[in-house]
Amino acid sequence: MDIDRNITAMEGTSALPRKNGELIFAMPWEGRAFGMAIALLREGMYPWQEFQTRLVAQINATGCEPGPAPDYYEHWLAAFEQLLLEQGIMTCQEFERRKAEFASGEREEVF
Numbered sequence: 855m856d857i858d859r860n861i862t863a864m865e866g867t868s869a870l871p872r873k874n875g876e877l878i879f880a881m882p883w884e885g886r887a888f889g890m891a892i893a894l895l896r897e898g899m900y901p902w903q904e905f906q907t908r909l910v911a912q913i914n915a916t917g918c919e920p921g922p923a924p925d926y927y928e929h930w931l932a933a934f935e936q937l938l939l940e941q942g943i944m945t946c947q948e949f950e951r952r953k954a955e956f957a958s959g960e961r962e963e964v965f
Contacts, residue, residue: 860902861902867913867914868906868909868913870888870926879927880925883931887931891905899941899943900937900941904937904941908934908937909929912932912933912936913929935949
């Protein structure tokens with residue numbers, strides 16, 4: 855499987871935001887979320903189709919929810935979090951602990 859080809863071949867609503875062919879990240883966390891998902895994919899932690907299916911479902915569900923629509927990388931992050939938990943890559947307890955560490959400043963963001 856050619857990982858890079860699968861990622862660049864995403865089309866429609868799941869296609870990565872680009873400008874002049876380059877990926878666009880509006881905020882640092884977006885690039886980090888993208889990078890974490892790709893790094894774990896390259897380590898063989900999950901099949902690409904598992905992530906892409908969740909991403910498309912997250913994007914398609916937006917029309918059903920009231921309020922402002924999330925941007926692309928909010929969908930990406932939600933799909934990635936769901937994948938981590940459902941595939942057993944992280945437990946709910948680990949996930950909640952990490953979130954609390956970032957929220958409290960106990961764990962610093964990586965730049």
